Amino acid sequence: MIQEGQREELSTETRSLRASGLTDEIGFLIARAKLVTLELVDEQLEEFGLKRQSYATLSLACTEYGLTQRELAASLKVDPSRLVAILDELQGRNLVVREVDPADRRSRTIRATDAGRQLCAQAAESVRRVEELLLGEIPAGERATIMGALRRIAFPSPRP
Amino acid sequence: MIQEGQREELSTETRSLRASGLTDEIGFLIARAKLVTLELVDEQLEEFGLKRQSYATLSLACTEYGLTQRELAASLKVDPSRLVAILDELQGRNLVVREVDPADRRSRTIRATDAGRQLCAQAAESVRRVEELLLGEIPAGERATIMGALRRIAFPSPRP
DNA sequence: CAGCAACCGTTGATTACTGCAACGATTGCG
DNA sequence: CGCAATCGTTGCAGTAATCAACGGTTGCTG
Numbered sequence: 001m002i003q004e005g006q007r008e009e010l011s012t013e014t015r016s017l018r019a020s021g022l023t024d025e026i027g028f029l030i031a032r033a034k035l036v037t038l039e040l041v042d043e044q045l046e047e048f049g050l051k052r053q054s055y056a057t058l059s060l061a062c063t064e065y066g067l068t069q070r071e072l073a074a075s076l077k078v079d080p081s082r083l084v085a086i087l088d089e090l091q092g093r094n095l096v097v098r099e100v101d102p103a104d105r106r107s108r109t110i111r112a113t114d115a116g117r118q119l120c121a122q123a124a125e126s127v128r129r130v131e132e133l134l135l136g137e138i139p140a141g142e143r144a145t146i147m148g149a150l151r152r153i154a155f156p157s158p159r160p
Numbered sequence: 161m162i163q164e165g166q167r168e169e170l171s172t173e174t175r176s177l178r179a180s181g182l183t184d185e186i187g188f189l190i191a192r193a194k195l196v197t198l199e200l201v202d203e204q205l206e207e208f209g210l211k212r213q214s215y216a217t218l219s220l221a222c223t224e225y226g227l228t229q230r231e232l233a234a235s236l237k238v239d240p241s242r243l244v245a246i247l248d249e250l251q252g253r254n255l256v257v258r259e260v261d262p263a264d265r266r267s268r269t270i271r272a273t274d275a276g277r278q279l280c281a282q283a284a285e286s287v288r289r290v291e292e293l294l295l296g297e298i299p300a301g302e303r304a305t306i307m308g309a310l311r312r313i314a315f316p317s318p319r320p
Numbered sequence: 321c322a323g324c325a326a327c328c329g330t331t332g333a334t335t336a337c338t339g340c341a342a343c344g345a346t347t348g349c350g
Numbered sequence: 351c352g353c354a355a356t357c358g359t360t361g362c363a364g365t366a367a368t369c370a371a372c373g374g375t376t377g378c379t380g
Binding site for chain 2: 012013014015016017019020021022023024025026027028029030031032033034035036037038040041052056059060062063064065067071074075077124127128130131134135138142145146147149150151152153154155156
């Protein structure tokens with residue numbers, strides 16, 4: 001188990017975390033991994049003036065499906081009321097538009113503008129770099145396993 | 161790619177998420193996996209009257225290292241001021257005690273009581289069930305890969 | 321050994337985010 | 351037509367994250 005070659009200096013912090021058993025629990029690991037990962041994502045998004053949620057919203061708005069705010073909120077697991085502010089900001093920057101759904105005038109379908117699409121494409125490229133930063137040294141086969149497992153966890157039983 | 165045998169009913173929600181590319185981004189996946197996972201963890205902890213942070217704190221208090229509040233806060237990436245309320249609650253339930261560090265009377269070393277150890281052991285057993293729920297159908301070898309990757313992401317460059 | 325900067329736990333204020341109820345506008349159904 | 355349900359929106363309450371400040375304590379330094 002312990003490599004002779006690379007002597008690992010274990011901080012008391014790491015040692016106690018291991019002794020507590022927390023580093024064997026998936027909940028603790030995912031919570032912590034989320035902190036680290038999203039910090040990197042935020043870093044990448046900063047230059048585009050986007051935050052995680054506005055970026056995710058913009059990404060969905062770039063698809064061909066004309067999603068309503070309700071659908072958007074459900075997809076992103078965000079409260080519809082929270083989405084209002086996000087869309088206000090995106091629309092204020094002319095990245096998306098709210099179109100009245102002709103089929104149901106209560107709903108607004110959200111679509112990205114050309115500027116929105118362009119910005120989203122650039123941001124997506126930056127965001128994808130995070131995976132490289134985090135899993136760069138891991139062989140491609142294992143990386144696929146990991147991403148697949150995350151997908152499975154993120155979208156449980158019925159849906160992939 | 162697409163299995164003939166199992167016809168997958170794709171909801172428009174899943175379809176649009178895929179089309180947006182978000183399901184290929186590690187940031188989105190981890191954020192979402194964290195939501196799902198911690199919901200299960202909370203569920204398991206509820207019967208013990210613990211929340212994530214108090215459980216993690218209690219876990220660390222159960223180790224042989226007599227950690228100070230400062231060290232605890234650093235290990236859990238929680239603000240020291242936030243830890244005060246957590247410890248107040250745990251101490252109020254006689255699960256931990258604050259001992260004045262004889263070496264440095266400014267510091268308080270946190271230790272679990274016998275009751276605290278007992279409760280933590282029970283809670284830990286429940287919490288570990290979450291991994292089974294999430295990764296139960298995945299072969300053991302891949303599970304080890306996944307947990308290892310999470311550890312690597314959660315504790316970047318210098319520390320394992 | 322006196323004094324001073326630094327550190328510890330704690331308090332308090334400020335800010336941000338989540339979840340929930342309620343509202344007008346609109347729809348679909350009976 | 352009338353009524354329940356839905357959509358976007360607003361506002362509010364509870365919770366957490368961040369930061370400054372303070373008394374008590376330590377250790378360094380002159």
